[in-house]
Amino acid sequence: MNNKDMYILGIESSCDETSASIVKNGTEEIATVISSQIDIHKDYGGVVPEIASRHHVKNITIVLEECLTKANMTMDDIDAIAITYGPGLIGSLLIGLEAAKTLAWLYQKPLIPVHHIAGHIYANSLVRPLQFPLLALVVSGGHTELVEMTKHYKFKKLGGTLDDAIGECYDKVARVIGLEYPGGPKVDKLAQVGKDSYKLPIPLHDDSYNFSFSGLKSAVINLAHNIEQRGEELNKEDLATSFQNVAVESVVSKTKKAIEDKNIKYLIVAGGVAANKGLRTAIEKLAQDENIEVSIPPMKYCTDNATMIAAAGYYAYLDGRIADLTLNSTSSANLE
Ligand code: KG4
Numbered sequence: 001m002n003n004k005d006m007y008i009l010g011i012e013s014s015c016d017e018t019s020a021s022i023v024k025n026g027t028e029e030i031a032t033v034i035s036s037q038i039d040i041h042k043d044y045g046g047v048v049p050e051i052a053s054r055h056h057v058k059n060i061t062i063v064l065e066e067c068l069t070k071a072n073m074t075m076d077d078i079d080a081i082a083i084t085y086g087p088g089l090i091g092s093l094l095i096g097l098e099a100a101k102t103l104a105w106l107y108q109k110p111l112i113p114v115h116h117i118a119g120h121i122y123a124n125s126l127v128r129p130l131q132f133p134l135l136a137l138v139v140s141g142g143h144t145e146l147v148e149m150t151k152h153y154k155f156k157k158l159g160g161t162l163d164d165a166i167g168e169c170y171d172k173v174a175r176v177i178g179l180e181y182p183g184g185p186k187v188d189k190l191a192q193v194g195k196d197s198y199k200l201p202i203p204l205h206d207d208s209y210n211f212s213f214s215g216l217k218s219a220v221i222n223l224a225h226n227i228e229q230r231g232e233e234l235n236k237e238d239l240a241t242s243f244q245n246v247a248v249e250s251v252v253s254k255t256k257k258a259i260e261d262k263n264i265k266y267l268i269v270a271g272g273v274a275a276n277k278g279l280r281t282a283i284e285k286l287a288q289d290e291n292i293e294v295s296i297p298p299m300k301y302c303t304d305n306a307t308m309i310a311a312a313g314y315y316a317y318l319d320g321r322i323a324d325l326t327l328n329s330t331s332s333a334n335l336e
């Protein structure tokens with residue numbers, strides 16, 4: 001091992017994935033283990049926080065051991081531990097945090113606090129180096145945010161959702177159509193074959209960088225309800241297409257505004273909804289129109305994982321962000 005190399009163990013447990021990963025110098029994935037609870041929460045139509053916490057407790061040591069084994073490393077080979085401290089489900093976050101603090105104390109390693117959104121953004125550094133100034137559009141089950149960065153680990157949140165996240169809205173629409181959780185990818189698939197025949201309101205069509213999805217969600221629920229009451233049949237494909245067009249347009253128009261206002265040349269799209277075909281097509285077109293570069297990490301780095309936390313942890317460490325054992329989890333941390 002080169003002395004200058006830094007191996008960071010990342011831990012992520014903010015929602016329903018228990019994950020550990022070892023990343024070299026913030027860019028090279030050595031080993032990752034992700035234990036997903038999707039099959040457990042599917043029966044409830046969404047993540048149940050209490051159940052999620054219990055599964056994190058059950059999984060965390062197994063995931064950590066598996067990750068070290070996969071990397072053929074021991075804790076002696078690890079230089080620092082990066083942990084998602086927030087935002088997320090508080091019970092879930094605390095399990096990862098306690099594991100990270102215990103390891104940091106036991107093996108006397110630096111403890112690096114990582115904001116979950118910083119992780120989603122730095123997922124990109126596993127694919128290619130970040131270029132500044134950049135704009136990051138983070139779209140996931142818990143977040144819809146536009147973040148500007150002028151250098152490493154300097155974040156300026158331009159806007160975010162005022163209510164529901166885009167992924168959350170996708171999952172709700174899926175439920176209305178009768179699709180299983182997480183329904184985002186299934187709605188996306190239907191949207192490829194339907195027609196834009198239902199009229200839905202474009203949310204928060206204003207001058208801000210903010211988003212709103214609760215009105216759109218309610219509009220879809222009401223529409224489906226009215227159709228049912230009239231004894232007519234809902235065309236699921238058409239509803240998926242109509243919804244997707246509006247959801248994507250709302251996100252893309254605010255992104256366009258930020259690119260133009262801030263003279264951005266490099267755009268990152270991150271988070272689970274970055275997998276969305278409609279969004280990808282619209283973003284590619286936007287990048288062409290605006291003559292900017294765009295980077296969307298591969299799917300395995302888009303959904304929640306500890307690789308992105310270890311990657312972000314490296315740059316957080318270089319920025320001097322070391323926590324002591326009083327570090328606490330917080331469900332609604334600001335990205336700063
Ligand atoms: O980033 P992620 O794994 O978790 C959070 O941090 O929230 O994102 C999961 C979300 C879910 O809401 C899921 O339905 C949505 O991403 N999603 C999609 C697609 N793939 C995943 N939504 C729309 N279209 C997709 N193709």
Ligand code: ZN
Pocket residue numbers: 116120140142271272303304
């Ligand atoms: Zn996430």
